[in-house]
Amino acid sequence: MSKPIIQFDDVSFSYAGTDSFALQSVSLEIREGEYVAILGLNGAGKTTLGLCVNGIVPTMLGGNLTGKVTVGGLDVSEYPVRELAKLVGIVFDNPEFQMSQMSAAEEVALGLEHAGVPHEAMHEIVSDSLAMVGLAGFETRSPLGLSGGQQQRLAIAAVLAMKPRILIMDEPTSNLDPIGKQEVFDMAAKLNGEQGMTVIVIEHEVEVMARYADRVIVMDGGRVVMNGTPQEIFSRVDELAALKLRVPEAVALAKQLEARGAWKGDFPVRTETAVDRVNAMLKA
Amino acid sequence: MADEHFNAADADAPAILVEQAHYTYANGNVVALSGVDLRVEKGEIIGIIGQNGSGKTTLTKLFNGLLKPSSGTVVINGVNTATQSVQQMAQHIGYVFQNPNHQLFARTVDDELRFGPRNIGMSEDEIDQRVAEAVEFFGLHSVIDEHPYRVSFPIRKLVGIASIVTMRPSIIIFDEPSTGQDHDTTKVINNLMSGLREQGTTVVCVSHDMPLLADVVERVIVMKDTKIIADASPRDVFADAALMQRTNLMAPQVTEIALQTTVPIGGTIALTPAELADDIANRLKPRAKTGS
Amino acid sequence: MSISNPLPLALVPGDSFIHNVSPGPKMILVVGYVILAFSTQNIIILYSMAAIAFIFAIWAGILKTFLKGLLILLPIGSSLLALQILAPAVEKPWTAAAELGPVTLYIDGLYYGFVLLGRIFASLAIALVMLMTTHPSDMFTTFTKLRVPYTLNFMQAMTLQLIPVFQREVGIILSAQKSRGMKGSGFSAVLPSFIPVFVGAIERVQQLSISLESRGFGSTGHKTSYRKVKGKWSDTAIAVCSIVIMATLAVMSITRGSWNLSDQITFSANFVLGLFLLVAGTFLTIVTVTIAFMFRK
Numbered sequence: 003m004s005k006p007i008i009q010f011d012d013v014s015f016s017y018a019g020t021d022s023f024a025l026q027s028v029s030l031e032i033r034e035g036e037y038v039a040i041l042g043l044n045g046a047g048k049t050t051l052g053l054c055v056n057g058i059v060p061t062m063l064g065g066n067l068t069g070k071v072t073v074g075g076l077d078v079s080e081y082p083v084r085e086l087a088k089l090v091g092i093v094f095d096n097p098e099f100q101m102s103q104m105s106a107a108e109e110v111a112l113g114l115e116h117a118g119v120p121h122e123a124m125h126e127i128v129s130d131s132l133a134m135v136g137l138a139g140f141e142t143r144s145p146l147g148l149s150g151g152q153q154q155r156l157a158i159a160a161v162l163a164m165k166p167r168i169l170i171m172d173e174p175t176s177n178l179d180p181i182g183k184q185e186v187f188d189m190a191a192k193l194n195g196e197q198g199m200t201v202i203v204i205e206h207e208v209e210v211m212a213r214y215a216d217r218v219i220v221m222d223g224g225r226v227v228m229n230g231t232p233q234e235i236f237s238r239v240d241e242l243a244a245l246k247l248r249v250p251e252a253v254a255l256a257k258q259l260e261a262r263g264a265w266k267g268d269f270p271v272r273t274e275t276a277v278d279r280v281n282a283m284l285k286a
Numbered sequence: 287m288a289d290e291h292f293n294a295a296d297a298d299a300p301a302i303l304v305e306q307a308h309y310t311y312a313n314g315n316v317v318a319l320s321g322v323d324l325r326v327e328k329g330e331i332i333g334i335i336g337q338n339g340s341g342k343t344t345l346t347k348l349f350n351g352l353l354k355p356s357s358g359t360v361v362i363n364g365v366n367t368a369t370q371s372v373q374q375m376a377q378h379i380g381y382v383f384q385n386p387n388h389q390l391f392a393r394t395v396d397d398e399l400r401f402g403p404r405n406i407g408m409s410e411d412e413i414d415q416r417v418a419e420a421v422e423f424f425g426l427h428s429v430i431d432e433h434p435y436r437v438s439f440p441i442r443k444l445v446g447i448a449s450i451v452t453m454r455p456s457i458i459i460f461d462e463p464s465t466g467q468d469h470d471t472t473k474v475i476n477n478l479m480s481g482l483r484e485q486g487t488t489v490v491c492v493s494h495d496m497p498l499l500a501d502v503v504e505r506v507i508v509m510k511d512t513k514i515i516a517d518a519s520p521r522d523v524f525a526d527a528a529l530m531q532r533t534n535l536m537a538p539q540v541t542e543i544a545l546q547t548t549v550p551i552g553g554t555i556a557l558t559p560a561e562l563a564d565d566i567a568n569r570l571k572p573r574a575k576t577g578s
Numbered sequence: 579m580s581i582s583n584p585l586p587l588a589l590v591p592g593d594s595f596i597h598n599v600s601p602g603p604k605m606i607l608v609v610g611y612v613i614l615a616f617s618t619q620n621i622i623i624l625y626s627m628a629a630i631a632f633i634f635a636i637w638a639g640i641l642k643t644f645l646k647g648l649l650i651l652l653p654i655g656s657s658l659l660a661l662q663i664l665a666p667a668v669e670k671p672w673t674a675a676a677e678l679g680p681v682t683l684y685i686d687g688l689y690y691g692f693v694l695l696g697r698i699f700a701s702l703a704i705a706l707v708m709l710m711t712t713h714p715s716d717m718f719t720t721f722t723k724l725r726v727p728y729t730l731n732f733m734q735a736m737t738l739q740l741i742p743v744f745q746r747e748v749g750i751i752l753s754a755q756k757s758r759g760m761k762g763s764g765f766s767a768v769l770p771s772f773i774p775v776f777v778g779a780i781e782r783v784q785q786l787s788i789s790l791e792s793r794g795f796g797s798t799g800h801k802t803s804y805r806k807v808k809g810k811w812s813d814t815a816i817a818v819c820s821i822v823i824m825a826t827l828a829v830m831s832i833t834r835g836s837w838n839l840s841d842q843i844t845f846s847a848n849f850v851l852g853l854f855l856l857v858a859g860t861f862l863t864i865v866t867v868t869i870a871f872m873f874r875k
Contacts, residue, residue, distance in 0.1 A: 043468045043469075043470060044438055044439060044440050044466075044468050045438055053788075056792055058788055058791065058792065062787075062788065062791055063788075082796060083791045083792060083794075083796060084791070084794040084795070084796045084797040087791075087792055087793055087794040088794075090792075091792070092789075092792045093789075094785060094788070094789060095466070096785060098743075099781070099782050099785040099786055099789070100785065100786065100789040102732075102736055102739070102786060102790065103715070103739075104713070104714055104715050104739065105715070107804065108715055108804055108805070111804035112790075112793055112804075113793035113794050114802070114804070115801050115802050115803055115804060116793060116794035116795055116797045116801060117794050117797065117799075118797075118799050118800045118801055118802050119802055120802055121802050121803060121804070121806060124802070124804050125804075128804070146739075146742075146743065149338060149339070150338060157789070160793060161792070161793065164793065164794070173466075176465055176466050177465065179337050179338045179494050179534075180337070180494050180534055180535050180536055181337055181534040182338070184534070206467075206468055206469070209539045246468070246469055246470040247468075247469055248469045250539060251497070251538060251539035251540040251543075251559050252539055252540070252543060254540070254559035255540055255543060255559040255562055255563055257559075258559050258560050258562075258563030259563045259566060259567060261563075262563060262564075262567040263567075264563075264566060264567045264570050273539055273542050273543060273546075276543050277543055277546040277547055280543065280547040280548075280566060281546075281547050283566070283570065284547065284548070284551070284566070284569060284570070347753075350757055352753045352756070352757065371756075372753070372756040372757060373756055373759050373760065373761060375757075376756075376757060376758060376759030377759070380757070380758075381754075381757040383750070383754045383757075387774055387777060387778055387781070388747070388750050388751050388754045388774055388778075389751075389754040389755075389758075389774070390774065391755075391770045391771060391773040391774050392770070401758060401760075402758040402759055405758060405759030405760055405761060406759045435777055449758070450758070453758070453759070
């Protein structure tokens with residue numbers, strides 16, 4: 003088993019000017035190369051958790067943090083965000099809000115400029131990063147003229163150029179159409195599978211997460227309330243319902259069949275598993 | 287002139303009648319709609335799906351007169367939009383924008399809910415009643431005196447929807463009502479749709495959210511490259527694998543499962559887990575009997 | 579969806595000689611223009627400067643957009659000249675040119691009016707030429723080289739970029755309000771619509787700043803640049819020539835009182851009357867059209 007790259011040790015946090023806790027006694031370990039999905043209602047603390055990993059919380063968005071967040075062996079409260087940026091890349095829900103440059107190439111190069119990467123080395127990194135997200139040849143295009151899915155992939159390329167070991171995506175596809183969603187998730191799966199990049203996705207779409215994630219973390223009221231494989235988590239249908247969270251429709255189907263006395267055993271979380279099980283039942 | 291058209295609004299006219307509508311954006315030669323025909327009867331609940339750029343938003347903007355067709359006609363409740371201002375069309379048709387931040391600006395949620403009804407000249411008594419109903423339905427009691435921007439995004443989205451619902455238009459357009467929503471607020475939207483159905487409101491729902499559409503709409507319009515390429519029930523649309531592939535859309539997971547299990551052996555194209563579970567359970571029962 | 583930029587502030591792509599001059603000499607030219615324009619009271623120099631900017635614009639093939647940008651001069655210029663005719667900014671006594679009902683038109687301020695207009699005209703014209711022929715990133719790189727603080731420079735570059743985005747946002751917001759039956763009468767009705775614009779702008783800026791910080795924006799170390807601005811000998815020549823010519827003209831203008839042509843140039847009463855009617859008419863038309871446009875249905 004690979005070594006832990008992110009550790010939360012009894013972390014609580016409240017934003018400056020509020021007395022409610024955005025995070026409450028969170029203890030968590032994420033290992034290098036894992037693909038982790040974070041589920042929860044809006045306001046459950048998912049975004050804050052993500053922002054802790056690259057130190058935006060508490061360095062940039064201030065507040066009261068207790069406990070310890072360690073990323074790649076570094077205590078995040080002791081390092082500036084710009085140092086952690088070499089370790090952690092983060093993209094947000096609205097890709098357009100992350101664009102600031104005249105061309106896709108410059109958007110990708112921005113982080114490199116900040117890091118002082120020599121001019122001569124930049125072109126190769128920029129074109130490699132664009133190629134990685136399937137935007138090769140888009141160098142001179144204006145970021146604001148791209149489709150939503152392309153913009154989001156460009157935002158990802160811009161953080162990939164910094165060669166991070168961890169990629170955090172906070173509802174990366176909520177503004178995208180189905181093809182845009184697929185583009186982004188396929189790409190993240192590729193980075194995770196081929197390069198062993200640690201991927202953390204905050205996402206509402208449970209079917210998608212059941213498909214891609216190795217592990218699902220469920221948050222509620224600033225706490226981590228469930229933590230396990232998609233199979234384990236999505237099988238706890240009633241607990242999730244109590245948290246007002248959905249389960250994949252494949253699981254809902256099995257649950258309905260169970261109520262009708264027609265299902266025994268594990269719930270399927272993926273389409274293929276459900277199809278195989280149902281077909282086996284029908285043939286029997 | 288405009289008044290004559292208003293008088294033309296009659297009970298028998300369809301809610302939405304689009305004939306040979308073309309639309310080309312003025313600032314270039316970008317064609318957004320080419321030759322669209324569509325008839326929506328009063329009280330129908332339809333969904334419009336398609337990739338970004340397929341013409342969905344342009345089409346819905348033609349409905350409430352935000353855009354006028356470059357050629358062809360758009361007639362709403364018997365009123366030709368070409369002769370009406372957007373403000374006049376607001377009497378007939380409400381438009382819920384995707385991003386509530388584009389829509390909300392009053393000082394309190396209460397003012398926000400009253401803004402539209404006041405604009406269309408509703409009496410204060412009636413406004414009070416509609417606002418009270420909306421507050422009840424959307425569960426806005428605790429935020430009624432808050433600034434719309436002080437409430438969380440999902441609640442803000444509900445406020446945006448409620449601010450149109452209080453106008454009680456006979457037609458409501460929803461642009462992506464469930465984006466950025468969690469399961470909890472999506473449920474409220476589902477309930478709203480069935481409430482509107484009971485009231486006989488015509489609903490147009492532009493969305494990528496297939497489970498939502500599977501739940502609430504009776505008819506799905508599929509758009510691709512500025513044209514309507516399919517117009518059928520959600521069942522028929524989701525079952526058409528070639529169509530779904532062509533438009534890069536994905537049927538709800540349970541429909542996918544049905545298509546690979548019960549449908550090949552004569553089952554219905556299920557849209558909800560309960561529906562498919564019934565179908566499967568029924569198929570297992572007789573065999574269980576013969577087996578015993 | 580792509581965004582077109584209807585504002586005549588951005589780069590008009592091209593490959594002309596003017597486009598290829600480095601941002602450095604262009605900036606020197608602009609700064610020189612402004613200094614000279616505000617040192618001299620000689621209208622021949624001022625309007626020649628404007629004419630030269632016009633020649634550059636034609637040379638660069640940007641005349642159409644350039645003229646659009648200059649349109650802003652119409653309200654400024656017309657109100658400025660009208661004001662100088664009504665209330666000259668020179669010492670009394672004033673010479674009346676005509677009585678127009680309750681108002682008296684004077685001749686004395688007109689020369690100064692033309693000087694003021696010439697200053698704005700020349701400076702704006704050359705600034706537009708620079709903006710429309712220089713890639714913003716090159717400008718950015720040059721500013722950074724000149725040690726303009728990075729954050730400040732970045733903000734300036736971003737502002738130019740965001741203008742079309744905000745224009746689009748305003749359009750969406752206004753259509754959302756109209757869809758709710760908003761009656762467009764009076765500023766009080768339109769103004770609240772801008773709350774969403776500001777809120778949107780703040781959210782955008784917050785999100786962007788987090789995104790930039792996550793890409794090492796705050797780093798204090800040595801920064802490098804993706805684009806390289808190459809210096810050419812022609813750039814140096816242009817810079818040197820501009821400095822020499824403009825410095826000479828500025829010094830001569832300040833030291834030689836006779837270069838102020840206000841005594842040599844006089845305007846006839848009829849000219850003043852005709853000009854006043856023209857500029858006042860232009861100004862009122864612009865105001866009327868603007869208001870009508872803002873409140874059109």
